[in-house]
Amino acid sequence: MSRLCHDSGENAYEEVAVIGNGAYGTVWKARDLKNEGQFVAMKKIRIQNTEEGMPMSAIREISLLRQLEGHEHPNIDLMLQLLSGVDFLHSNRIVHRDLKPQNILVTSQGRLKLADFGLARVYGFQMALTQVVVTLWYRAPEVILQAQYATPVDMWSCGCIFAELYIRRPLFCGQSDIDQLIKIFEMLGRPLEVDWPENVSLPWSSFKAFPSQQLTKYIPEIEPIAKDLLEKLLKFNPHQRISAKNALHHQYFRDEIDDIQTSSPSSVLECNSSDGRSDKPVSK
């Protein structure tokens, strides 16, 4: 994860070029002068001294990065890296909430890094979370419907990104909340009424009974095993949606995992090969 620098940064990093501007700051291509001048992505946050002191988003983003500092994840392929990154966040009680290609940085060595924790949230005792999260196209249906949400929202975003790796453009490009839902249902079919979340303002019946389509119609290149994973990531019902941990065990990664296991040890594999725990204290 990103290295954090607030010791005035002047001589630790040298700015090379602006990569992009966001609501809270600017991302620079920079040289890390303390590490042989290697290139890094550096986010400079503007911390205005507001009426309320330090902005909440800045405090949360920095504290999250602090917590994750020192954890590097090895790479296998982008999707596996993405999922293990998300798995890592979830096991740290963090929901990223804004996963999208723009927030996924890939280094010259093909190493994936998750960025922009401006919306990320540590789960506490309160479950009601703010409604406005995630760029529309990667937003899970339960968020659009303003129902309760949790870690599965990140998995939905992963599904959208997974499909995008094949088709090289976003999967669902809705123009509005409703349009986004319609685009989703056109492809996946209208969900079952029993899966429709309770207490949401949009009734199930307000949507046409779209039949579900074969994903291969939209993503011709996808192989059957990848299609299976994608379907599990894009489950309408968040409770049925696959978790990052289980996704990492999906057959889609099996071959790659076998390859890796024979070539080099990898911490991702170690931390995810601990299935079959019998002492799980959870009743569902």
Next chain:
Amino acid sequence: MSKTFEQDNEERDARTSFNGLSEFDEGICLDNELLKVGTPDVTAITNTLGDSGFTETLNLQCLEYILDLPEKNPCYKPFHDSLDPLSCPFKSPDHSGFEEYMDDIYRHRLSIEVKYQALSCLDNQPEVTPGIRGVLIGWLSNLHHEMKLGQDTLYLAVNIIDRVLDIMQVARDCLQLLGVTALLIACKQEEIAPPLISEILHKCGENFPPEQVKQLEKIVLMSINFDLMPPNSQQFLEYFYTYFMASSVHHVDYKFGQAHALARCVIELSMQDYELCQFRPSLLALCIWKECVQLMGLDDGNFFPPGMNFFKEQYEYCLAEVKVFVTNLKRSWPDMLSMTDYYTSLYGLEN
């Protein structure tokens, strides 16, 4: 409680000289003149605490708000309604949506808890004693309940205070400002809708200039390196309880729910006790659970949560300290069990 923090003009002049004790360039007392406006009179508090009366004063501080709760809060439910034998909470509110990751989160917290502990944080404080710290935490707890903030917010605020006390000297009359600032930071980290600075200041009835809070906020954040995710003892308790309930089929006694609520209450109060704060949060949570189970006349079948590592002596020592603490609690407040009403439905998720 707020009246104990009221000003005492006679003492003020003597105390201004305590400002600027910090070895840091930016000491925690920012402006002697401004600080005169609304500083708590901790000297007066120490007087009211007396020698042996300390624990009693301490308990009543924290419970004051909650004891009044039925009148203040019409939604308040009595204990018997909220927890019947059939609805014993098997799910942990702390992990909703994270069930699969519960073990990982727990182990992760176990592995980092020591890092965030400010052990013996008062060793280098010339003015802040364990008793004064306790008063501050008690006052903060009341403020926190009054503002209906989340439990994690309170635990984080206390952790921030201790870590700041550990690294910089703080004058007595700056303590309340530190408390307010720590609460503000904790709110920004944990709350869905953090209160405004003016709201916090209004609630606590103090008139520090907001500029002071903002300036101290910066100093605090930098001094603790923005590390705002310490595990707390209550989180461990929630895991233990969930684990215990899920792993023991034969314990269906609803009284375990009550023991759990009692433990939540004791664990919150334990933050005011400097000695108990020297134990690791996980160990403290376990010992408080054990003590509350015993207090309810229950037997948890030698329940022992996984992953914990400590010497038998440490456990026994901690348990003994907890026993003393709980005995004092009971003495000053015999009706302690009625407290569990509030703590049963603490998170609004279990009924």
